[in-house]
Amino acid sequence: MRMIKYIICILISIVSIDCFPQRMLAEAASMKGVNSIFIGKSMLKVAGASISIGGDQSAINMSKIFNDITSIEIISCDDESNLEKLEKKCRSILSVHPFEVLTETSGDGKNIQISGVFDKTGQNLVILLIAITGNNEASFILLNGKIDIVTLNNALYAN
Amino acid sequence: MNKNSEINKLRFLLQRYYEAQTSPEEESLIVSLFAEIEIQDIPNDLIFDRKLFLSMRELHPLQTNLETPDDLLVKINREITEKPPIVSEVRKKKRKNFFIYTGSVAAACVLFAISVQIINKSNIIAPPIIDNLTESPSVSPEESIPKISDPLETKSVIRKSKENTSLSSPPPRINQAAAETEVVLNEESGYIEITDPEEARDILVEISKLLANNSIKTNEATHIVENTVNEYREITKSILK
Numbered sequence: 393m394r395m396i397k398y399i400i401c402i403l404i405s406i407v408s409i410d411c412f413p414q415r416m417l418a419e420a421a422s423m424k425g426v427n428s429i430f431i432g433k434s435m436l437k438v439a440g441a442s443i444s445i446g447g448d449q450s451a452i453n454m455s456k457i458f459n460d461i462t463s464i465e466i467i468s469c470d471d472e473s474n475l476e477k478l479e480k481k482c483r484s485i486l487s488v489h490p491f492e493v494l495t496e497t498s499g500d501g502k503n504i505q506i507s508g509v510f511d512k513t514g515q516n517l518v519i520l521l522i523a524i525t526g527n528n529e530a531s532f533i534l535l536n537g538k539i540d541i542v543t544l545n546n547a548l549y550a551n
Numbered sequence: 552m553n554k555n556s557e558i559n560k561l562r563f564l565l566q567r568y569y570e571a572q573t574s575p576e577e578e579s580l581i582v583s584l585f586a587e588i589e590i591q592d593i594p595n596d597l598i599f600d601r602k603l604f605l606s607m608r609e610l611h612p613l614q615t616n617l618e619t620p621d622d623l624l625v626k627i628n629r630e631i632t633e634k635p636p637i638v639s640e641v642r643k644k645k646r647k648n649f650f651i652y653t654g655s656v657a658a659a660c661v662l663f664a665i666s667v668q669i670i671n672k673s674n675i676i677a678p679p680i681i682d683n684l685t686e687s688p689s690v691s692p693e694e695s696i697p698k699i700s701d702p703l704e705t706k707s708v709i710r711k712s713k714e715n716t717s718l719s720s721p722p723p724r725i726n727q728a729a730a731e732t733e734v735v736l737n738e739e740s741g742y743i744e745i746t747d748p749e750e751a752r753d754i755l756v757e758i759s760k761l762l763a764n765n766s767i768k769t770n771e772a773t774h775i776v777e778n779t780v781n782e783y784r785e786i787t788k789s790i791l792k
Contacts (some may be wrong), residue, residue, distance in 0.1 A: 397652055404660045421741035430742040431751050439751035450763035451756040458755055465742070466754070497768045504765055522761060533758060547759075548766035 416519075417465050417534055420481045425471035431464040433537075453547040468531040475530050482523075482532050489519060498545035502526035508539070516540050554592055557584060565600055582608050 415421070421428035431439070440458035443451050469478045491507040498504070503526050508517040522533040564581045567573045573581070585593075585601045585609070593601055745751045 397656055401656055401659060404663075410612075415742065418742070426556070426741065426743045429745055429754065431745045431754065435745055435748065435751045436755070439755050442748060442752055443755055448756050448760065453760040454755070454762065455638070460758075464607040464754070464758070495765055495767055496767045497772070499768070503779035505763060506555070506762070522765075537756075543567075547769070548762055 394508055410504075411529075415463075415465060416536070417467050417482060417485060417532065419485060420467050420478060420532075421465070423469075423478060423481065424476055425474040426467060426469045428468070429464075430458040431525055433462045434446065436464065450547075457539055457547055460539060461512060461535050463536045465534040465536070467534075468529070470529045472528050475528065478523065479530055486521065491521065498526070500527075502529075511538075515542070518543070519542075554588065558592075558594065558597070560584065561588075561597065565597070570661060 398438045413428060418427060422432075427547070429490070436458055440455050467478070468483065469475055473511065489509045491509055493505060493507045496503070496505045502524060505521075505523045505525075507521050508524070509519040510516065511518050517539040520535040520539055522531075522535075524531040525532075561581065561584050562585070564573060564577055568578065568581060582604045585604050590598075590601070745754065
């Protein structure tokens with residue numbers, strides 16, 4: 393009986409810990425000179441529902457995508473001394489996942505690389521990373537959650 | 552004894568018997584009376600009773616010798632009254648223990664969850680509202696919320712919002728102070744957790760703009776490449792001609 397109690401306790405604890413949102417770039421976010429933002433699932437749903445208020449067509453097209461996203465992490469740094477460290481840190485954290493480069497564009501001294509991690513089916517992205525580097529600045533925008541690649545494509549090329 | 556008187560007595564006893572008022576002695580007397588009286592002397596209405604009582608004597612000849620044990624009633628009473636309470640008490644104890652265990656487990660879990668929540672949100676910045684009342688520079692609430700004009704300016708917005716939440720630069724007005732409480736700075740992870748829907752919406756808009764611009768650029772690039780390839784093909788064709 394006692395054993396069962398302990399097992400239940402441990403299970404509930406694990407479940408409750410697991411319920412809290414995972415932050416992939418937490419280590420990078422705690423670095424000096426780094427600014428970071430986190431948007432949780434509930435806030436994304438609220439914001440996603442009211443996205444049409446802004447009137448931006450690209451955002452309205454993307455609202456379907458935002459409904460399925462569980463969290464957004466944004467990391468940025470404009471401190472030259474910490475840029476390299478941040479980039480290395482982010483790359484090392486993200487190297488665990490099999491990222492595939494989707495697009496890479498450059499202009500005005502900035503390089504924007506969009507990459508993602510596909511699930512087993514290959515139809516959905518589970519992580520979408522937007523890495524903006526150049527001009528002594530770096531930003532990493534990480535979208536966690538199920539993103540249907542077809543829906544994303546339709547949203548991006550709707551116009 | 553006169554026959555009539557015997558029959559009268561028999562009738563009287565039978566009446567008592569059917570009313571369940573006879574003692575065992577009286578019942579045995581009925582049997583003995585029926586045995587003593589000749590069958591031709593018994594009235595017709597008592598013949599059936601006679602058969603019944605005599606057959607009972609034949610079936611249970613040793614019945615009179617049977618004695619019930621003294622402690623039989625006690626045993627029966629114990630079975631009826633004592634055993635069920637013992638079972639119910641055990642069940643009650645088990646139930647009580649179960650509720651205590653489950654209650655304690657549930658309470659522990661709730662406490663754990665609350666403590667984790669408190670640890671996570673222990674860094675909620677409550678702006679000094681009293682200071683804001685005294686120091687109120689002329690900044691409108693609209694100005695206090697950073698607007699992003701360029702998608703690539705996201706980081707500057709992040710920086711601004713982080714600066715606003717720091718204790719060294721308190722928000723200038725009460726409205727702003729109220730707005731700032733919606734931003735949670737988690738110092739341990741370094742994240743500013745956006746809890747203001749408008750701010751979250753602005754960020755989503757900027758991200759979608761960024762993605763859209765990128766897709767447009769990619770589209771343009773692919774068109775340029777396609778055009779270049781077509782031109783190259785035409786040139787090679789013309790050269791070959």
